[in-house]
Amino acid sequence: MTEKCVFDVPQSVIDRATHYCPGCQHGTIHRLVGEVLDEMKLREDTLLVSSIGCSVFLYNYLDVDAVEAPHGRAPAVATGVKRARPDNFVFTYQGDGDLASIGLAEIVHAANRGERLSVVFVNNTVYGMTGGQMAPTTMVGQKTTTCPSGRCPESQGLPIRMSEIIAQLGGVAYCARVAVNTVKNLGQAKKALRRAFEVQATGQGFGFVEFLATCPTNWRMTPVQANERIAAELIPYFPLGVFKDAPKEECA
Amino acid sequence: MAERIFIKGNEAIAHGALAAGCVCYFGYPITPQNDIPEFMSTAICEAGGQFVQAESEIGAVNMLLGAAAAGKRAMTSSSSPGMSLKQEAISYMAGSELPGVIVNMNRGGPGLGDIGPSQGDYFQAVKGGGHGDYRTLVLAPATCQEAYDLTIAAFDLAFAYKNPVLILGDAILGQMKEPVTAWKPEARSADEAASWRLSGAKGRPKRLIKSLFLEDGALAGQNLRLKEKYERMKAEIRFESFQCEDAELVVVAFGSIGRIAKSAVRTLRAAGFKVGLFRPITLFPFPSEALAELARQGKRFLTIEHNLGQMVEDVRLSVLPHADSAFFGVMPGNLPMPDDFEQPIRDCLGG
Numbered sequence: 064m065t066e067k068c069v070f071d072v073p074q075s076v077i078d079r080a081t082h083y084c085p086g087c088q089h090g091t092i093h094r095l096v097g098e099v100l101d102e103m104k105l106r107e108d109t110l111l112v113s114s115i116g117c118s119v120f121l122y123n124y125l126d127v128d129a130v131e132a133p134h135g136r137a138p139a140v141a142t143g144v145k146r147a148r149p150d151n152f153v154f155t156y157q158g159d160g161d162l163a164s165i166g167l168a169e170i171v172h173a174a175n176r177g178e179r180l181s182v183v184f185v186n187n188t189v190y191g192m193t194g195g196q197m198a199p200t201t202m203v204g205q206k207t208t209t210c211p212s213g214r215c216p217e218s219q220g221l222p223i224r225m226s227e228i229i230a231q232l233g234g235v236a237y238c239a240r241v242a243v244n245t246v247k248n249l250g251q252a253k254k255a256l257r258r259a260f261e262v263q264a265t266g267q268g269f270g271f272v273e274f275l276a277t278c279p280t281n282w283r284m285t286p287v288q289a290n291e292r293i294a295a296e297l298i299p300y301f302p303l304g305v306f307k308d309a310p311k312e313e314c315a
Numbered sequence: 316m317a318e319r320i321f322i323k324g325n326e327a328i329a330h331g332a333l334a335a336g337c338v339c340y341f342g343y344p345i346t347p348q349n350d351i352p353e354f355m356s357t358a359i360c361e362a363g364g365q366f367v368q369a370e371s372e373i374g375a376v377n378m379l380l381g382a383a384a385a386g387k388r389a390m391t392s393s394s395s396p397g398m399s400l401k402q403e404a405i406s407y408m409a410g411s412e413l414p415g416v417i418v419n420m421n422r423g424g425p426g427l428g429d430i431g432p433s434q435g436d437y438f439q440a441v442k443g444g445g446h447g448d449y450r451t452l453v454l455a456p457a458t459c460q461e462a463y464d465l466t467i468a469a470f471d472l473a474f475a476y477k478n479p480v481l482i483l484g485d486a487i488l489g490q491m492k493e494p495v496t497a498w499k500p501e502a503r504s505a506d507e508a509a510s511w512r513l514s515g516a517k518g519r520p521k522r523l524i525k526s527l528f529l530e531d532g533a534l535a536g537q538n539l540r541l542k543e544k545y546e547r548m549k550a551e552i553r554f555e556s557f558q559c560e561d562a563e564l565v566v567v568a569f570g571s572i573g574r575i576a577k578s579a580v581r582t583l584r585a586a587g588f589k590v591g592l593f594r595p596i597t598l599f600p601f602p603s604e605a606l607a608e609l610a611r612q613g614k615r616f617l618t619i620e621h622n623l624g625q626m627v628e629d630v631r632l633s634v635l636p637h638a639d640s641a642f643f644g645v646m647p648g649n650l651p652m653p654d655d656f657e658q659p660i661r662d663c664l665g666g
């Protein structure tokens with residue numbers, strides 16, 4: 064009987080150990096990105112803009128051309144890349160500190176201009192790389208090294224819901240929030256990612272997918288506890304779903 | 316026959332960029348350089364390129380970084396407060412060895428300052444400006460023709476050295492109108508020739524453009540490679556030397572102030588004074604050796620700048636131990652006349 068391979072490393076993913084902590088979902092999300100790039104046959108056309116944070120080394124794990132952007136500026140760098148090479152597939156991969164804090168202006172304006180880009184936004188409610196400080200997405204009451212008694216909305220505001228903001232902007236063709244905490248959600252996350260990539264490939268506009276993700280290390284949890292927190296705490300405040308799926312509004 | 320056009324210095328830079336094959340321009344409004352984005356908003360699109368009015372100077376310069384990574388000839392322009400915002404990305408471009416042209420039409424500072432001419436950004440331009448150990452090539456035009464010519468040179472230099480190139484002008488140069496002979500360099504497609512550019516990993520290993528070097532000794536290696544590159548840039552040194560041969564006193568001044576000082580030198584020459592003008596055109600690399608040679612010949616020096624004294628430090632480093640340099644500074648907010656420089660020059664000659 065001949066053996067049939069049913070599961071393998073995607074061609075777009077380099078088969079090597081990652082530097083992520085155990086239970087970190089950056090690796091899972093990388094794999095989904097690789098699978099979708101493969102399925103859409105985009106690997107050879109892809110230009111990745113990597114950002115600052117734990118995922119800066121994404122370029123070591125994906126077998127695609129890549130450039131590193133300053134903290135928060137990936138959407139502007141990607142705008143330049145895409146304007147220079149409109150025939151290539153361009154995407155950014157950004158954490159919540161990167162996209163929702165320092166880079167808020169860049170993401171809002173790239174989305175609003177309807178740049179033909181795809182954005183993979185990984186929301187783990189904390190600054191991972193710098194050691195677990197408060198992020199704009201940190202949950203009320205969540206303890207971090209810069210809000211040691213828990214985030215207090217009175218002095219620190221409420222967690223920012225980026226997908227809801229992005230979906231309002233005219234240039235956006237697709238915007239969704241997903242999670243990879245269950246097999247079912249994983250399947251839906253991949254569908255959303257594919258759709259976000261498709262709206263770029265078909266020139267319809269800007270595609271955005273927010274992933275709710277774990278950071279067991281800075282949440283001070285085991286990988287299993289961290290995964291359970293997604294369903295128990297994060298999804299009720301950051302609802303999953305498609306917030307927009309419509310072509311970019313064209314000028315008259 | 317080459318076309319003669321009557322344009323502002325700002326427009327000369329924009330025309331020069333298009334002649335040099337610039338296909339992407341990213342800008343953000345700030346006085347006194349708005350003619351550049353305004354011109355580009357139609358001209359570069361008509362030429363088949365891309366114009367983006369970015370959300371900020373930070374956005375604009377990072378778009379430049381992206382287009383440069385894609386191997387395209389691209390430019391951004393701004394003025395002083397905007398240049399401060401661009402410094403982070405310029406440091407990243409230097410660290411990642413990316414070519415790009417950045418124009419600063421220097422206005423008065425610090426802070427919001429004023430919108431008049433100044434040379435207060437000399438240190439920022441020539442000493443790195445952003446974080447880390449890096450340099451950018453800096454070109455300082457004094458006429459609209461030079462603004463055109465040096466912009467064309469800037470693109471070639473940026474690609475030759477894979478390094479950001481700054482054009483440092485001011486409100487005088489940006490706003491004055493002069494006839495310019497428009498010429499076109501030989502067409503070259505820098506983008507498709509570049510072996511480092513990002514274009515998609517089709518039939519070749521993937522490429523990576525980065526400035527993060529964490530492995531043991533990797534950053535040291537990169538910084539030493541960059542140092543070696545900055546040394547090689549000395550081949551690009553340019554300056555104007557006017558009646559310096561028999562001069563007792565050499566006036567050192569750059570950009571618009573260099574041009575105004577030249578008028579003062581001419582007047583004083585006609586009156587029999589032995590004075591010359593040395594005008595650095597590349598501010599980095601600085602024409603130190605040429606100044607040192609004049610110092611060895613026993614000449615004395617007066618540096619004139621539109622600031623509290625910045626380039627004078629480089630002049631002194633160049634001419635020591637044979638000579639020193641006196642300094643005369645005009646403050647921003649004033650548009651100096653050649654007459655303003657005559658007395659300080661006479662004082663130096665008499666002393």
Ligand SMILES: Cc1ncc(C[n+]2csc(CCOP(=O)(O)OP(=O)(O)O)c2C)c(N)n1
Nearest residue numbers: 115116117134158159160161189190191192
């Ligand atoms: C201009 C600038 N400010 C601050 C930093 C430090 N820094 C590095 S990573 C990071 C936070 C990243 O957090 P996030 O985007 O949430 O990504 P994660 O590490 O959680 O994946 C910060 C603040 C930097 N590199 N550059």
Ligand code: SF4
Nearest residue numbers: 083084087117191278
């Ligand atoms: S610190 Fe958090 S985000 Fe970073 S690798 Fe570890 S688990 Fe992942």
